[in-house]
Amino acid sequence: MKTALMLAAAALVVAGCATTPQTYNFDNSRSVDATFDRTWESVISYFAENNIPIATLEKDSGIIVAKNERYTPGAMKTFADCASAFMMTNDVGQIDVNVFVRPVDDNTTSVQVNTSYSMRQSGAYGSSAVETCNSNGTLEEALLDRIERDAV
Structure with a gap:
């Protein structure tokens, strides 16, 4: 019984060393007061100027x-x-981005x-693991701000 209690206590200590990602609320879409073609060009420019290869x-x-x-x-x-998992070191992060551009009307x-x-x-x-991360909205907002600014 004493051994079981010690193992349970050790498991709680180890579990306490791992963290779960925080969840953020943010807008990932926006209406832009510009034509589809002008908005499309703005999105392509963002990817090109930030050296993000388009898949x-x-x-x-x-x-x-853009993948991987x-x-x-x-x-x-x-x-x-x-x-973050207990006793694990972060090696490299990976981001996948999908942008959907759709005309609402002519402008x-x-x-x-x-x-x-x-x-x-x-x-x-x-040992290795891949952990899922939660976006904080920074990339989405930066991309939407840039598109909105450049497309108009």
Whole structure:
């Protein structure tokens, strides 16, 4: 019985060393007072000027996808909150971005930015894990602000 209590107490201490990512509320879409073509050009310019390789570009369907963008753990803190597991070290973060651009009318365009984040972690004896991170809205807001500013 004493051993079971000691193991339970140790498990609580170890579990207390791990964290879960915080959840944030933010707007990931916006209406832009600009034509579809001008808004589309603004989105493409953002990706080009920030050296973000585009994996999928389909103007007819209004989708732009950047996948597997790698970031250092320090840079990831700017964009997302990642879980940390006990005795694991953050190695590299990954960001996937989907931007949907859709015309509302001749002079208004809807833009939606969806992101997903993950962090690869390594531990003792070659162990590794991939943890899902939660966006804090920084990238989405920066992209939407830039599109809105440049498209008008």
